[in-house]
Amino acid sequence: MSKKMTVACLGLGGMGGGLAHRLCELGWAPVVWNRSAHRAVDFAPVASRIAATPADAADGAEVALISLADEKAVEAVLFGPDGLAEALKPGAVVIDASTVTPAFSRDVTRRLAEIGVGRVEANVIANPAQARGGDARVFAAGEPETVARVREVLVALGRQLVELGAIGTASTMKLVLNSLLGAQLVSLAEAVSYGEKAGLDRDLLLRTIADSAFSSPVMSYRCGVMREERYDRPTFRAELMGKDLRFAVGDAAGHGLELPVIATAERRYQALVDSGRGGLDAAAILLQQLTDGGARNDGQA
Numbered sequence: 001m002s003k004k005m006t007v008a009c010l011g012l013g014g015m016g017g018g019l020a021h022r023l024c025e026l027g028w029a030p031v032v033w034n035r036s037a038h039r040a041v042d043f044a045p046v047a048s049r050i051a052a053t054p055a056d057a058a059d060g061a062e063v064a065l066i067s068l069a070d071e072k073a074v075e076a077v078l079f080g081p082d083g084l085a086e087a088l089k090p091g092a093v094v095i096d097a098s099t100v101t102p103a104f105s106r107d108v109t110r111r112l113a114e115i116g117v118g119r120v121e122a123n124v125i126a127n128p129a130q131a132r133g134g135d136a137r138v139f140a141a142g143e144p145e146t147v148a149r150v151r152e153v154l155v156a157l158g159r160q161l162v163e164l165g166a167i168g169t170a171s172t173m174k175l176v177l178n179s180l181l182g183a184q185l186v187s188l189a190e191a192v193s194y195g196e197k198a199g200l201d202r203d204l205l206l207r208t209i210a211d212s213a214f215s216s217p218v219m220s221y222r223c224g225v226m227r228e229e230r231y232d233r234p235t236f237r238a239e240l241m242g243k244d245l246r247f248a249v250g251d252a253a254g255h256g257l258e259l260p261v262i263a264t265a266e267r268r269y270q271a272l273v274d275s276g277r278g279g280l281d282a283a284a285i286l287l288q289q290l291t292d293g294g295a296r297n298d299g300q301a
């Protein structure tokens, strides 16, 4: 049997932790690194080692799998002091599962190419538990030769690998899908608050919506989070939902397109972040709706 590629996993939050666990369960024994050290501790029995810095994690790695909150985090981990770019060897490949804009993605890929390091977008459609269980769908994009070089890792990350094309296409697909999710959750919160204000029971409303043909697996899941008020155990933080909508609106604007519904939804998530609740699950948009009554936080008050 051929030897597995040596992999470093950086960013062990909900999604990054799920993907790293998945690789561990398949016998990969990656090197792991996380900015806050406590999140790496769980991996001590299964990782080959816990690295002190991204550059340390890069030592000997053929592949660096990163799953980081946002563009600032990706910039810091790749190009900051003790960053990956300082230490990855030419020929190594960064698999980036972070949701960023297509423009940022292309720029980062170009800068890594200047030092001989490849980069593949690997946008994940799953929640962290699904990722951990190998149930993620992975949309990959990049130079065909680079994607081929790391295909064994991409395949291991989930149940389905879809290869889209040039860098930027997987980011775009992810932003398209999360635009739907973000807008659905805002409309769910508004519909529930309306029904409740008009005299219906909230639990009955959420159960009825979840069971209806107007629901979807992800709506149904969020109805459960809302019913049980499990906002403080986020599978996808409200702040990240808002980020993705902002990225979609900005990218669409670059194509001369307005997305008024998505833009309004983005402002609702921003209001949630501004109220100090961005770390809660995205379903907490219902709290925002119930507390401000959907007050005119759309910039037109």
Ligand SMILES: NC(=O)c1ccc[n+]([C@@H]2O[C@H](COP(=O)([O-])OP(=O)(O)OC[C@H]3O[C@@H](n4cnc5c(N)ncnc54)[C@H](OP(=O)(O)O)[C@@H]3O)[C@@H](O)[C@H]2O)c1
Binding pocket: 010, 011, 012, 013, 014, 015, 016, 017, 034, 035, 036, 039, 067, 068, 069, 070, 072, 073, 074, 076, 077, 097, 098, 099, 100, 124, 125, 126, 127, 128, 235, 236, 237, 240, 244
């Ligand atoms: N959760 C999902 O369902 C899901 C699905 C698909 C894609 N995604 C995307 O995957 C990425 C990770 O999401 P997540 O849910 O795992 O988020 P998360 O649980 O909030 O984890 C974020 C990770 O980024 C790290 N980080 C943040 N800022 C950093 C910085 N300046 N320098 C270094 N590390 C930094 C965090 O480190 P600390 O632990 O030190 O804070 C943590 O490891 C995001 O781009 C998200 O949009 C998420």
